[in-house]
Amino acid sequence: MSAPIPAGRARMMLLRGFLCQNVAIGCAFGSFGVALIPLQEKFGVGRGLVSFGIALAVMMMGLAAPLAAPLINRIGLRAMMVGGIVMSAAGYVLLALASNIGMVLFAYAVPIGLGLVGFGPLPSTVLAGNWFRSNPGPAAGLVNMPVLMVLVPLVTLPLIREGGLSGLYLALAALHVALLPFAFGIVDAPEAEVAYTAAIRSVPGHHNDNGTGLGTGGAVSATTMLGQPLFWGIVLGSGILHAVGIIASSHLVAFGIERGISAGQASLLAAVMGGASVVGAFGSGLLCARLGGGRALALIAAGTATGWMALFLTQSLWPMALGSLVIGAGGAAVFPAISVLAGERFGARSLTRALGLFGLATLPMNFGLPPLAGVLRDMVGTYDPVVLVIVAACIGVAALYYAISRVPVRLSPTLA
Numbered sequence: 001m002s003a004p005i006p007a008g009r010a011r012m013m014l015l016r017g018f019l020c021q022n023v024a025i026g027c028a029f030g031s032f033g034v035a036l037i038p039l040q041e042k043f044g045v046g047r048g049l050v051s052f053g054i055a056l057a058v059m060m061m062g063l064a065a066p067l068a069a070p071l072i073n074r075i076g077l078r079a080m081m082v083g084g085i086v087m088s089a090a091g092y093v094l095l096a097l098a099s100n101i102g103m104v105l106f107a108y109a110v111p112i113g114l115g116l117v118g119f120g121p122l123p124s125t126v127l128a129g130n131w132f133r134s135n136p137g138p139a140a141g142l143v144n145m146p147v148l149m150v151l152v153p154l155v156t157l158p159l160i161r162e163g164g165l166s167g168l169y170l171a172l173a174a175l176h177v178a179l180l181p182f183a184f185g186i187v188d189a190p191e192a193e194v195a196y197t198a199a200i201r202s203v204p205g206h207h208n209d210n211g212t213g214l215g216t217g218g219a220v221s222a223t224t225m226l227g228q229p230l231f232w233g234i235v236l237g238s239g240i241l242h243a244v245g246i247i248a249s250s251h252l253v254a255f256g257i258e259r260g261i262s263a264g265q266a267s268l269l270a271a272v273m274g275g276a277s278v279v280g281a282f283g284s285g286l287l288c289a290r291l292g293g294g295r296a297l298a299l300i301a302a303g304t305a306t307g308w309m310a311l312f313l314t315q316s317l318w319p320m321a322l323g324s325l326v327i328g329a330g331g332a333a334v335f336p337a338i339s340v341l342a343g344e345r346f347g348a349r350s351l352t353r354a355l356g357l358f359g360l361a362t363l364p365m366n367f368g369l370p371p372l373a374g375v376l377r378d379m380v381g382t383y384d385p386v387v388l389v390i391v392a393a394c395i396g397v398a399a400l401y402y403a404i405s406r407v408p409v410r411l412s413p414t415l416a
Helices: 007-043 047-075 077-097 101-119 121-131 136-143 148-184 222-226 229-258 263-291 293-313 317-346 348-361 363-380 384-405
Strands: none
Touching: 007 047, 007 077, 007 101, 007 121, 007 136, 007 148, 007 229, 007 263, 047 077, 047 101, 047 121, 047 229, 047 348, 047 363, 077 101, 077 121, 077 148, 101 121, 121 136, 148 263, 222 348, 229 263, 229 293, 229 317, 229 348, 229 363, 229 384, 263 293, 263 317, 293 317, 293 384, 317 348, 348 363, 363 384
C-alpha cells in the first residue's frame, strides 16, 4: 500500500498548476482583445489581419497538443512547464520589440502558441490529476479556473496608456519570469511512476463509463472514430463553439467601443466575461453530471446565442455586461462538456485519442473563423452581421447537440 499523500503538499502542487494555467491563458487571451485596436492602429493593417494573431496561437495549440503527453512522459512535467514559460516569455519580449505585423503574428504563432501547450491547461490538468488521483475532477476544475482572464483585461488598457504596447508586453513577460520560481518547485507526482492515464482521469466532469457500452473493453481506434458521423457531428459543434469563444475574447472590446461605450467600459466587459469563465469552467462538470454531455452542450450553445443576441439588441453597458457574463460562462464550459461527451460516446480509454483528434479536426474552424469575423467587420463596417451569424450558428449547434444526445451508442470497443 502506498503512503498517504500529504494534503499540504498536494494543495501546493494544485496552486502551482493553477498559477501556470492562469498566466498562460490570462496573458494570451486576456490581453489580446484590449490590444486589438492599438495593434491595428500601430501597424496600419485591417482588423482581420490582426485577429490572425490569436488564431495562430490556437492553431499551434491544436497542432502540438497531441505531442504533449509523450513529451511529458519523456522529460517530465517540471521541465516541460518551465520550458513553456521561458518560450512564452520570449514571445512577449518579441511582441514588445516588433516593428511590423509579421513579427507580431510570428510571436503569437510560435513562442506563445508552443508556450501555451508547454505550461497551459493540459500539463496543469495532468499535474492536478497526479496529485489528486482519488478525486481528480474537482482538482482539475479548480486548476483550470481562469482568474487572470478577469484581471488582465482590467490592467491592459492602463499599461498601454502608460507605456504603449511595448510596456504591456514587457509587463506580461515579467509576469512569466515571476512565475518561474513556482514552476521550479513542481513535482510531477507523489510517487516516481509516470501516470500517463492521469490526463484521462483528470478531465473536469469526467466519470467512468456506465450504461454506454463503452470503456469496459479496449480503446476505440482512430480509424473507427474518423469513420463515424457522430464523431464529425461533435467536431462541427465543438469547432464552432470554440471559434465563437475566440471571437468573443478577441473582438468584444472593439465591439463594445463600436456600440458607443468607452474603452474602459469595453475592457470591463472583457473582465466580466473572464470572471464568468471561472464559474463556467467549474460548473460545466456539474451540468454534465445532471444532463449528460450532449444536452449540456445544447444548453451551452443556446445560452451563448442568447448572450450574443443581448449584445446585439442594446447599447447600454449593464445589459451588455449581462450578455458578456453568459458568453463567458458558456465559452469556458465547452471543453469540459466536450470531454464528458467524448467519454460517454467513445469510452474512457479512448478519451485522450478522441480529444487529440478533435483538436486537429477543429483547427480549420478555430484558425479561420475568428479572423474571418474581423474581415467581415472590415468589409461591412459594423459588427452587426458578425453577431447575427454567430447567433444563427449557435442555435444550429444547440439543435445538433440535442440530436446527438438522442442518438443511441452503437460503437463497440471491440472495433478497435
